[in-house]
Every structure is written in structure tokens, then in C-alpha cells.
Amino acid sequence: MQKFIGTGVALVTPFKEDLSVDFDALAKLVNYNIENGTDYLVINGTTGESATITKEEKQEIIDVIIKTNNKRLPLVLGVGGNNTALVVDELKSRDFSGIDGILSVAPYYSKPTQEGFYQHYKAIAEATDLSIILYNVPGRTAKNMEPSTVLRLANDFANIVGVKEAGNNQQQYHTLIKDKPSDFLIISGDDDLALGVTLAGGAGVISVIGQAFPKQFSTMIHHGLQGNNKEGYAIHYKMMDVIDYIFEENNPAGIKTVLQELEICSNEVRLPLVKASTDLSLKIEKFVTEFQ
Template identity: 85%
Template structure:
């Protein structure tokens, strides 16, 4: 699936001071990314605060991004949860005509067995003909989907085309890269490991920091895909501190602080998240000013 190779970004949902969705800022963010090299956009992921977004707001966000994008880059929609029947129902009933792929997070909180992961994604794969990107993020879901399960799903379902792997585990990336089917994509969900994964044979990244520095980050990933180690790491080293900063407290409070410094959107987040602390905001502001 060539459309999911390179740099995708997990878009934030900008909020006004009254915590309603800021349509103007969201449009600005989409245009900023497309004009600066982002290859595809991910809608309503955890970075978009999907857990606090209402159904009406989700429809609004999709509509705004579809219109702003105007078919320029592929769009991936986050559709996931720990109620398999609910996820299946959403896939069967939602209008996905403008959506190029589905990103579906591994079931959180429930801590299924590996067979549970398999059956969950089997049901999802059978519910839609859209390309599906698995999303393994054990730091948020409390259970790791093992490489053997991912590879089993990749071999058994033609519309399961990729995994966004975010276990922050280089050995797990290597196991996936070693054993994956030829056309299956290993996409980094860890900004700090993304270049190394690309250099090792991965297909790119779904990034958080990339939406704030799309030109630099996508250039770095392209170097990785082309095997340009030295050029890629020159950019990676420049961005190491800001990648650490945005995950220091919570996501997306950190990245929204960066985007506020770039005059793209406010740093407003919805509870239970809170804005970045003054100390973190100071570090981020200094980085942006000197970048």
C-alpha cells in the first residue's frame, strides 16, 4: 500500500477557549502539513483526544479535514475500542467514502489473550473492505500484541495491510521486519525510533511531532527510507529534545504547546488532560525559538 509509506501524522483536535472544536485552526493545521511534505493524515487517533470527542464532533472533524484536504493526500480514520461489536458496527454504518484506510487500536483495558487480539481484528477485517492498519501501543492498552499475532493477521487477511507499532521496543520492530509478508508495512508509532525503523526496512511513521515540523520530519523519514543514514541522523539529533519534551507530561498537551508557539492552534486540552506545566512550556518555547 504505497499510500501509507512515508510520514503520516496523528492530527490533534484544536479547541477554542470554550473547548469547542476550532475549525479554523484545524483547517490551518491540515494545510500546513500538506504544504510541507506530510504524506497522509490520521484523523481521530488518541492524539486527537478521541476519548473525549462526541459523535457529532467526530463527524464535524472528518468533514473539516476532508474539505481542507481536497483529495490531496490519503486520509486514515481512527476506529477502535475494546468493544469489538461496537467497532464493527461503526465500520458498517459510517460513511467511509472519503477515507483511504482505518487505524484500529488494540483493545485497551480488557487485556485480551493473543487469540483475543486475533479474533478482535478478524471481526474488524471482515466488517470492511477498507485497508486496515493495526495499532499496537501497550503503554496505553496495558497488553502487548506480540509479533507472532501481528504476522498471523497479516498473512490471513488481505485488507490488513500494516501495523503502527508503538511498543518503543527495537527488538520487536526487528522481529516484525524479519518475519512480515513482503507487502505488509511496519510503520513506527514511536517518534524517537522512527528513523532507525525506516533504515531497517520499515515503511515510515505515524508521528505526533511531525505535524509541528512536517518539512524537517518528513525529510528525515525520506532519508531513512532511502538508506541515507548520515543525513537522516543529522535531522534526528536536532529533534531529539523536542520529541522528549512533547511526551514528558501527557500527549497531546506537549504537541499542542508546540503548535501554539507556531501560531497554528491553542494549547487547550480537555479533561482529564491538562495543559503543559509552566516549566515544560518554557522548554518548548525556547526550543521552537532556536530551531
């Protein structure tokens, strides 16, 4: 699955002041990333505020991104939830023309057993021929999907091609990389660990900060893929502060503040999220001014 190696970015959903979707800003963000080295785009993930996006808006967002992208980069669509039957129904009923794969978050809130995780993804894998990237993010779902479960799924289903691992657990990354099938992708979902994971044998990252600084971040990840430790970390150290900033309060309020400073989109978010505080915004403004 060469198309999902390198830097993927989890796109925000830009909003206008009235909190309607700003499709012009979305197209601007997509072009900005394509023109500056991002390897693939991820639509309607957590960073895209998928929890507060309506079904109608989701389709409009997909349509605008597909049209703007114009087949230039691979596209991954977020399709997941904690009602397995509804996820399966979406996979069977939605038109996936123009989409190269799906990112499917581990069931949140329900806290299934490891067997529950397995059966959930088994049902998803059997419902579609699309490439599936698992998404383990225990900080949001309240339950960790263990490496043994991920590897069981990787070995049992050919269309489960990788995992976005976002447990911020270096040992878990190493276990996955050590024991994975040769063509299975271990993708970092932690911007702060992305370079180290890639250098250790990972396939890159699905990044939040990468969409704001695609040229620098994708260069860093490609250094990681090539084993260029020194060159990669030279970029990593320059970006450490802003990576901390964007997750200091909530995601995507932080990254939207960065994107506002770059004049790509506004910093509007939908409740229950709120905009970044004045203190955080000032830190981000200072970083962006000095980093440019």
C-alpha cells in the same frame, strides 16, 4: 500500499478557550502539513483526543478535514475500541467516502489474550473492505500484541495492510520487519525510534511531532526510506529534545504547546488531560525559537 509509506501525522484536535472544536485552526493545521511534505493524515487517534470527542464532533472533524484536504493526501481514520461489536457496527454503518484506510487500536483495558486480539481484528477485517492498519500501543492498552499475532493477521487477511507499532521496543520492530510478508507495512508509532525503524526496513512513521515540523520530519523519514543514514540522523539529532519534551507530561498537551508557539492552534486540552506545565512550556518555547 504505497499511500501509507513515509510520514503520516496523528492530527491533534484544536480547541477554543471554551473547549469547543476550533475548525479554523484544524483546517490551518491540515493545510500546513500538506504544504510542507507530510505524506498522509491520521484523524481521530489518541493525539486527537478521541476519548473526549463526541460522535457529532467526530463527524464534523472528518468533514472539515476531507473538505480541506480536497483529495491531496491519503486519509486514515481512527476506528477502534474494546467493544468489538461496536467497532464492527461503526464499520458497517459509517460513510467512509474520502477515507483511504482505518487505524484500529488494540483493545484497551480488557487485556485480551493473543487469541482475543486475533479474533477482534478478524471480526474487523471481515466487516470492511477498507485498508486496516493495526495499532499496538501497550503503554496505553496494558497488553502487548505479540509479533506472532500481528504476523498471523497479516498473513490471513489481505485488507490488514500494516501495523503502527508503538511499544518502544527495538527488538519487536526487528522481529516484525524480519518476518513480515513482503507487502506488509511496519510503521513506527514512536517518534524517537522512527528513523532507525525506517532504515531497518520499516515503512515510515505515524508521528506526533511531525505535524509541527513536517518539512524537517518528513525529509528525515524519506532519508530513512532511501537508506541515507548520515543525512537522516543529522535531522534526528536536532529534533531529539523536542520529541522528549512533547511526551514528558502527556500527549497531546506537549504537541499542542509546540503548535501554539508556531501560532497554528491553542494549547487547550480537555479533562482529564491538563495543559503543559510552565516549566515544560518554557523548554518548548526555547526549542521552537532556536529551531526556526
